[in-house]
Amino acid sequence: MAAPMELFCWAGGWGLPSVDPDCLAVLTYARFTGAPLKVHRVCNPWKSPSGHLPALKTSDGGIISNVEQIIAHLKKQSRAVQLPALHCADTLAFMALLEEKLLPVVVSGIWDI
Numbered sequence: 001m002a003a004p005m006e007l008f009c010w011a012g013g014w015g016l017p018s019v020d021p022d023c024l025a026v027l028t029y030a031r032f033t034g035a036p037l038k039v040h041r042v043c044n045p046w047k048s049p050s051g052h053l054p055a056l057k058t059s060d061g062g063i064i065s066n067v068e069q070i071i072a073h074l075k076k077q078s079r080a081v082q083l084p085a086l087h088c089a090d091t092l093a094f095m096a097l098l099e100e101k102l103l104p105v106v107v108s109g110i111w112d113i
Helices: 021-033 067-077 085-112
Strands: 005-010 037-042 055-057
Touching: 005 021, 021 067, 021 085, 055 067
Parallel strands: 005 037
Antiparallel strands: 005 055
């Protein structure tokens, strides 16, 4: 039996599951598709297998640390679970919201501290 996939992402704050927009996008996509992931919320990127966050450790031992590649890998793994068109649209809309609205707020908050 193959080991489950593991996702390493920034720990949350302010009521969010993660403070990083890229990590939020991957977590959201994984939740929408029901991908079987073991999530490790860390505060230090060096605790991830790649030294970057988010990072996905695949079931075959590979490491992916690019958001688009992680989502593409999750799409490949969950071919049996096809999202309805409405959920696909919701996923794209939520990812756009994260990139356009939340990222500037997080960056501004970091620089204002």
